[in-house]
Amino acid sequence: MFVKQGVDRTTMEQIAEEADVAKGTLYNYFPDKEAVIDEYVKENFMKKYDERLQRLKELPDTRARLEHILTELVDEVCEKNEIFEKHIVYIIKKITTLKRDEKVNNGFRLMAAEIIVLGQQNSELRKDVPLDVLIGLIEFSFINVVQQFYISPDGFNSVEAVRRCVDICINGIKPDR
Secondary structure, X not given: OHHHHOOOOXXXXXXXXXXXXXXXXXXXXXXXXXXXHHHHHHHHHHHXXXXXXXXXXXXXXXXXXXXXXXXHHHHHHHHOHHHHHHHHHHHHHHHOOOOOOHHHOOHHHHHHHHHHHHHHHOOXXXXXOOHHHHHHHHHHHHHHHHHHHHHOOOXXXXXXXXXXXXXXXXXXXXXXX
């Protein structure tokens, strides 16, 4: 329904009717439309999780893994930008709260953790920083790339934007010497 008629034109009543559940039942599971979108995005991510994980393990290093997964995800955002705009705003609200919600442990966080662990095993990444902090850096790198798309969709180059953010994530913001 979101794809066919748009997110803003889809109502919770229509979703309940399509799912053949009472509106009250739908609200018991999903407090708002953005929560429905979040579940939809997570479900779709997890459908490809094993395939993505296998592909990441075949790549030579952390940089290649991050560039690959972020480019793939950003391309999906570009294809379904209305749905992902609502989803990303919803996620940003959840990850920027001072109280961590365990439900934020979605497929993206699991994939980021896998990339970090592989990088630590290969001595490419620091082991003295908590895993959750490193995952957060990857999340914010992704959000930064996506934000660039939403600000300037016509001139957006996903490969270049991802490369730049991955480089900053791995090397920091020091100038090249």
